[in-house]
Amino acid sequence: MKQFILRRVVQLVLVVFAVTFLTFASLNLVGDPLFNIVGVLSGIPDEQCEAVARGEIPDTQSSGLNMGDCALIAQAKEQNNLDRNVVERYGIWLSDMLSGDFGTSFVNGNEISDIVRERLPVTVRLIVLAQIVALGIAIPWGVASAYRANRGFDKVSTVGSFGLLSIPNFALGVILLYFFALRWQIFPSRYENAGWWSELQALTLPAFTLGLGLAATYQRLLRTDLITTLQDDFIHMARAKGMTDRHIMYRHALRPSMFSVITVFGVNTGALIGGALVVEQIFSIPGVGTELVEAVLRNDPPVVIALISVVAIGFVLINFFVDLMYGYLDPRVRAS
C-alpha cells in the first residue's frame, strides 16, 4: 500500500509539472507576452529603441508614441524576464507560485491570490452541490431500475437517462433559467450570497444543470453493477433470511455496487469543472469559470495561467484521492 501511494504521489507531482508547464508555455510561446504587458508598444521595432538608446533619435513623438516607450519596453522585458527562455521563466514563475505569490493581473492590478480566494470557494460549492444532486438522484433511481431490471420502469428510465445524457448542459441551463427563474420565478436568476440560504437558492438551478446529466451517468453505472451484485450468493442468502427488498437493496447490495460510480467520480469532476465554465456564465455566478473566461477575453495571461493551474491541480488531487480510496476498497489494486 505504501508503495502504491508513493507511486501515485510521484505521478501526481509529475502531472502537476506537466500541466502547469504546458499552460505556461502555450501562453508564452503562442501569444506575445510583451504585447500582453505593454500592448501595441510591443510593435515598436528593437532597432528603433536601440537608436533611441544611442541617442540617434529622440524618444518622443517621432517613435509614433510619446511616453518614453522604449524605457517601458526595456522595463517590461527585464521585469518579466522576457530575455530568458521559457523554461527559465517557468522556473521563476513556479518558485513564485510555490511561495504563494501568484502575481498580479496585467489588466487591473488585482492580486491573483485574492481572485482565487474569492472565486474558488463559489465554484467548489457549485461542484459539490452538483455532485450531491447527481448522487441524490442517481442512487434511488439506480436502485429502482435495477430492482426490476428490464421491466416497465427500467425501460422508461433507460430512455430517460439517455435523454438526460443527450442534453448539452448549456441548453439545459438556458431552459432551466427560462422556466424556473424567469417564467415561474421559483429560483432567483441572479447570484446572491447573503448567507448560506440565499446562496443555496442561487446555486440550485446551476447545480441541477450540471448534475442532471451526471445523475444519468451514475444511474446507468449503478444499475449495471447492482444487477451484477444482485446475482451474488450473499444476496440470495439475505433473501432466504426473509429480509425486505428495500433492506437488501440499500443495506447489502448498494455498497459493493458503487465501484464504477467511484471510478468515474474523479473524471466527472473534471467534466463538471468544464461545464462550470458555461453554466456559471449562464447564471452569472462569480466563480472560477466566469473569471477564467473573462481573463481569456481580456488578454490577461497571469490570471489565466494561475486559474488553469489551480483547477488542474485540484482535478489531479481529486483523482489522486479517488485512486487512494479505490485502492483502499479494492484489494486487487493494492496488491499490484
Added chain:
Amino acid sequence: MSDADANDGTSAVEPVTIDDGMVDDGMVDHAVGKKLGVGFWIAVGWLGVLVATVLFAPYLPFNDPDKLAAGPARTGPSLDNWVGTAALGRDGLARAGSGARGALGGGVRAERAAGPARTGPSLDNWFGTDALGRDVFARTVYGARVSLVVGFIAIAFGMVVGGSLGLVAGYFRGRVDQVISFVFFTLLSFPGLILALLITSTFDRTLRTVSLTLGVLAVAPVGRLARAATLVFAEREFVQAARVIGAKHFRIMTRELLPVVLIPMAALALLGMGVAIVAEGGLAFLQLSVEDISWGVIINDGRGIRDLQENPHVALMPIGVMFLTILALNFAGDRVREYFDVRETAF
C-alpha cells in the same frame, strides 16, 4: 485478467474497460444471437437523413440562412439589385472560401425572401425567424454542417492519434507504455473545455483549429480504450501465434490487433462524436468557436432573455435537433457497445 493489473504508471481508475468475458468468448461468438434492435436503426436513420440534408442543403429549396428580414423599408432599388446580384451567384462566390460551408460544396442557393424578424414557425419558415428575420430552419441546417464536421474530424483525429498511441502502448508495454500513459493522464488532467478554451483563445478560431483542438481532447480517452483493449488482446492466442511465427511488430499491430481493437473503438467513436459536438456547442456558446454558424452559435444567439420570451423557437429548435442528434449518437453507440459487449464507458 484485471485491467488494473497491467496498468502501470497510470491511474488504477480506468474509465474505459473491456469486459473480461470478451477475452474468453471472442467477439464474433458473442455477437451471435444478438440484435442491434429497431432503436439502433431509427437512430442511424436520423443521422443519415441529417447528413444527407447537410450535404445537399445548397441544392434543396431551403431559405438563405444569411438573408435578413424583408421589412417594409427594404423594398426598392436596393432590394432588386440584391436579388440580381445574388442570382449571378454572389453566394456561391462569397462562400467558396469560407470554411465548412464552402468546403462542403457552396453551390448557388435558392433565394427566397426570409420572413420578418421574430416570427414563429410557419410554412415559409419551418422553425420561424430569428431577431434579424433569418430563417432558423436554414440556419439549423447550415449550422449542422459545422457541428457535424467538427464532431467528425475531432473524433477521427482522436481515433488515429489516440488509437495508434494506445495500440503501441498496449503492445510494447514497459517504458513506452509508461510514457504514453503519462501523456494520456496529463491530457486528462486538463478539464476538457478549459483546454479547448486555452487553445482557441491562443491560436485562432478556424474550423481546423477548433476541430483539432477537440481532436486533442479525444486522444486520451480513445487512447486509453485502445491501450486497454490491446493489453487484453495481445495475450490472445492469435497474437501469440503470429509472434511465434516471427511476424514483425508492425504487422502484428496492424493486421492482428487493429481489427479487433477497432470494434470497441467504433462504439466509443459514436459516443465521442456526440461529446465533440456538445463541446463545440459549448465553445460556440462562449463565442470562442468557429466564426460561422454552428448549433452552439444559433442557440447562443437565441438565448437572450427577450428572444427566449418573444421567440423561444430560435433557441429551442436547434436545441431540439441537437438533442435528437446526440441522442441518436449515444443510442447507436450504446447499442454497438452492447452488441460487442464492451463495458460501459465514461468518456
Added chain:
Amino acid sequence: MRSQYQAQRFGKFLALLLALCLVAVACGGDDDAAPSNGAGDVATGVQNDGDDGDDAVAGSGDADAPTTTAAPVEDATEGNVCIGDACDEPTTGDDEAPQPVSGGTLRVAVEAETDGLNPAANNFAVSAYTMGYAIFDPLFYIDSDGNWFPFLAESATPIGDGSAWQVKVREGITFHDGTPLNADALIANFETAINDPIISLAFVPSYPAENRYEKIDDLTLQYNLIRPSAHFPVNLSSQLGMMASPTWLAAAAKDDSLNQEPVGTGPFMLESRTQDVSTKVVQNPDYWRGTDDIYPDAIEFFITTDTALAAEQLSAGELDVVVTSNADATLTLRGADNVSTFENLYSEEDFIMLNTRAAPTDDIRVRQALTFATDRQAYNDLIAQGTRALADSMYHPDLIWNNPDVVQEGNMADRAGPLVDAYCADFPDNCSGGKVKIELQFSGPSTLQTRIMDVLAAGWEPYFEVERQQLPQDQHILETALGQFQVVTWRQFGAVDPDNEVVWLECATATGGITLNWVRLCDENRDALLFEQRATADLDRRVEIMQEIQAEIQSTYSYIFLTHANWTVGFRNAVNNICGQTGPDHTALVCNNQGRGFYHNVWIDEG
C-alpha cells in the same frame, strides 16, 4: 521577484489598454455600442432642447460668480421620455407629494464593469459614472435647465478673455479618509490626470506645456488654458471634476489595486467591491451636505452585461434600477409590469467610422460607396427596433445645434456600383472580383455586435468583400486609436455643449500615435471654427458654427451616422424620485444624462 514599483507602472500601461476601451464603442458586454465617454469625457453635458430659452445665468448664488452663458434648455426633462405608471405620480413639491422613506439598499444594475474607480486614472463610462457619482462629488454639475453650477466648488471666475479660470472650493469639506479638500487637492487630482497616458489625451491639448495652474490661496486654484474658453466649468462636471482624496491618489499611484477602493467626498463610501460582480456603497454619516435627504442606507451596483436579463430581474423585484442602452432591454422594461422608464432619446450617436488615412477608405469614392450601400433602415428596424431615432448628424433634430439640411445618405445601393467600379479600375490590388476588399473590425465576442455586423455586411456585400475582424475589446479600441483599422462601428458625441465635441474633431488629436480624432481627418478650417465656438458666448454664432461643421463632416464621408442612442433608466414603480435629484442649495440636477445619474435622493416605498 517583481519590484512593486515596476509592477505598478506596467499595470498602468495595461490600464491604458483597457482604459481606452471606455472611450469606445464596444465595451459594454452585449451592448451594441458600449458606453463611450472616456477620455473625451472632459466634455460632459446635457441635452439642449428648444432654441428660445433665455441665456441662463450660471453659478452659485455667490455674488462674485461670473455670468456665463450656458446652452438654454426649455424642457425640464431634457429629452427624457417617461414611459410607465410612475410617470403620472405627483412630483415633489406638490401638496400630495409622497413622503420620502429612508433606509434600505437600492439595487442598481449597470451593463459593464470598469477597470477601476479612480476618476484621475481610470476612464469612466456610464457604469463607472453611475458608481462614481455616489462616491465622488464633482466640482461642477449641470442643473435641470442645462446650466453648469458649482457643486464642490464655491465659484468659478474667468480671468481676462477666459484663457484662465479661477476655481474656489467650499471650505470645511473633507474626504472619507479625513484629508481636507483644498487647492492642493485640486492640484493632486489635476497632476494625476494629466500624467495618465489616456485620461490626459482629451484635455492636454487645451493646456500649455508649462504653468498649467497657479495656486491663488488655500482654497483657490487658477487653471491656465491655451485658448480662451467661455465654457470651462462644464469640463469639470465630468470625471475630471470628480475630486478624489490626494492621500489615496498618491497611494493608488504606487499600488494599482487601490483603484478598486475609491476615496471621495460623496454621500456614500465604498463598502465592498468584487470586480465583474457587484460594488456596494454605504451612506457616509459625515457627508458635508448633511444626510437628511440621502435616503438609501446603501446602494449596490450589479454588473449585468445582459441588461435584458436585468430588466427581467427588475420586474421580478430582484433589482430596483436598470441603466441600459440596449434596445432589447429597453423594450423588455417598457413591457414589464410595475416598471417605468426614463428614456433619453438625444443621447450619443451610433455610427460607422471610416479611416481616412488607410487604404482603401482613404479614397473618398470608397467611403461614398460604403455610405450609399449602408442599410440604415435595416439597422434601425432590426437592431434599434424602434427604440431610437435614425440619425442624420451628431445632433438630434430637436436640438438647436442640429443642421436640418444635413441628411445622412444610405439605402441607395445603386449609387455604390459605379464608384466601386471606378475605384477598382484605379486600384485593382485592393479589389477582388469587382468588389472592394474591406476589413470590418469589431469587438467581441458579443451576440449583439455580431448581429450588427451581419446587418451591415448584408448591405455592403454586393459591392464589398467584407472581412470581419473580431478583437477583444481592448485591442479593438487600441487599434482604432492607433489608426490600424478601416471600418469600425462606434458610439460617441451627444454632449450638451458642443465644446465638448472639439476633442473628437480637432487636428491636435488627429495625428501622432494615439488619436481621439479616430478617423484621422484634420481640417484647419474646421479647427478655426471649433475654437471660435469655444471662445464665444454668443449662442447664435455657436449654433451657426456647429451647423457648418455638421455640413463639413458630411462632405468628408468619414462617418456614417446610424441612430441616436437611447439611454434608458428603468425602475420599479416603488422607486421614487429618480428624476428629482438635488445638489447643493437644492439645485435640481439634470436627470439621466446619457444614462449617468445620481441616486442620492431616491427612496423606495413598497407601500
